Amino acid sequence: MLVNSSLDEVKRRETALHYIVDLVKEKGRENLFDLTGLAGGFPLNRDDIALLETYAGPALFQEDLDIWGKKHLGGEKLLALNRTSSGILASILALVTPGQKVVHYLPEKPSHPSIPLSCQLVGASYREFAVGEDLEIGDGTSLLVITGSTMDHQVLSQEEFEMAIHAAHHREVPVLVDDASGARLRTVIYGQPRATDLGADLVITSTDKLMEGPRGGLMAGKTSLIDLIKIKAHQFGLEAQPPLMAAMARALEKFNPQRIKRAMERKDHLHSALAPYYPGLEKTPTGVMLTPNALREDINVETALTPRDMAMLLAMLLLKEENILTIPAVGMPGASATIRLDLASADANRLSDEAIGQSLHNARQILLTMADDMDACRRLLYP
Numbered sequence: 001m002l003v004n005s006s007l008d009e010v011k012r013r014e015t016a017l018h019y020i021v022d023l024v025k026e027k028g029r030e031n032l033f034d035l036t037g038l039a040g041g042f043p044l045n046r047d048d049i050a051l052l053e054t055y056a057g058p059a060l061f062q063e064d065l066d067i068w069g070k071k072h073l074g075g076e077k078l079l080a081l082n083r084t085s086s087g088i089l090a091s092i093l094a095l096v097t098p099g100q101k102v103v104h105y106l107p108e109k110p111s112h113p114s115i116p117l118s119c120q121l122v123g124a125s126y127r128e129f130a131v132g133e134d135l136e137i138g139d140g141t142s143l144l145v146i147t148g149s150t151m152d153h154q155v156l157s158q159e160e161f162e163m164a165i166h167a168a169h170h171r172e173v174p175v176l177v178d179d180a181s182g183a184r185l186r187t188v189i190y191g192q193p194r195a196t197d198l199g200a201d202l203v204i205t206s207t208d209k210l211m212e213g214p215r216g217g218l219m220a221g222k223t224s225l226i227d228l229i230k231i232k233a234h235q236f237g238l239e240a241q242p243p244l245m246a247a248m249a250r251a252l253e254k255f256n257p258q259r260i261k262r263a264m265e266r267k268d269h270l271h272s273a274l275a276p277y278y279p280g281l282e283k284t285p286t287g288v289m290l291t292p293n294a295l296r297e298d299i300n301v302e303t304a305l306t307p308r309d310m311a312m313l314l315a316m317l318l319l320k321e322e323n324i325l326t327i328p329a330v331g332m333p334g335a336s337a338t339i340r341l342d343l344a345s346a347d348a349n350r351l352s353d354e355a356i357g358q359s360l361h362n363a364r365q366i367l368l369t370m371a372d373d374m375d376a377c378r379r380l381l382y383p
Helices: 006-027 046-051 056-073 084-095 114-122 158-170 182-189 223-235 242-254 258-274 292-298 307-322 346-350 353-370 374-381
Strands: 077-081 101-106 125-130 141-147 175-178 202-206 217-221 282-284 287-290 339-342
Touching (some): 006 374, 046 242, 056 077, 056 242, 077 084, 077 223, 077 242, 084 114, 084 175, 084 202, 084 217, 084 223, 101 114, 114 125, 141 158, 182 202, 202 223, 217 223, 287 292, 292 307, 307 339, 353 374
Parallel strands (some): 101 141, 141 175, 175 202
Antiparallel strands (some): 077 217, 282 287
């Protein structure tokens, strides 16, 4: 195994960032193609720049966030945080005490690591249920977390959503929806209502996923709960700072779902072009993906590499040799190792389906030649 720990994943990410620096310095940003779907952006207006200060900024940007954030998420009150994971941590710190239980309902396992890790920090027990399993909300449960869309874009149906919310409220348990990308995937692609309209007490989304905003978390929900979470966010420095708040507000103001809809239509063509060469290739709502296990079956050679190793190597080759950025190259520890080519990414408009297919083929061929050379594989991830 090449990737054995969270530290290995940190080092792998650092390597990818070095490759990005070298590429941009040598060839310019226009020669990097970010297909993660998480590229985001920082769309500030000229007048915003003068307000990026400690106190005046938050006061003014909060007004715009309230307008556009409520349109996007609903809810009584909003809270801007520096990441979605920060909002999840602040929520569990505020609403869960040691010895209590957190239950998690999601389309498929595993969960995002921030949820069980936050439970560990407060000394709470944690249990997760995937669709198809009987959801159990027992005595001592203080929070139900629902994931609207997984890291690999598996989406919870509206019926499952409503069932879980009803089950929690029947036992007077508040519901927090982790709708990081789901706030757009569920509503734009699947036509589902906003999480708050379905009855959720709290919802949080990532403002860089499938939209041109910064990497940050925006939470909406009941005022009484948001106020408790806000206390913890400020105590531990988890709240968004003025530049982040400004960029969130502008991104929400400019959000246009048409790019997501165009990606949904284009993904069928890309899948049809690649599927004959990659039998395990799957469609996502806005692109295609190759799971580590599917990749391992496709590259049927004798090797000591695990499927996760192979996915991270392929992602690194796509970046280093083909200038295409995917999540397994730069993802945080615990992120999915699935190779996802997201056509809702802004850079996808600068690549044809044929070019994407050729780059994937080129990287795969290199991986085939080096799969039995552990030293070469190790140098690629950890030079």
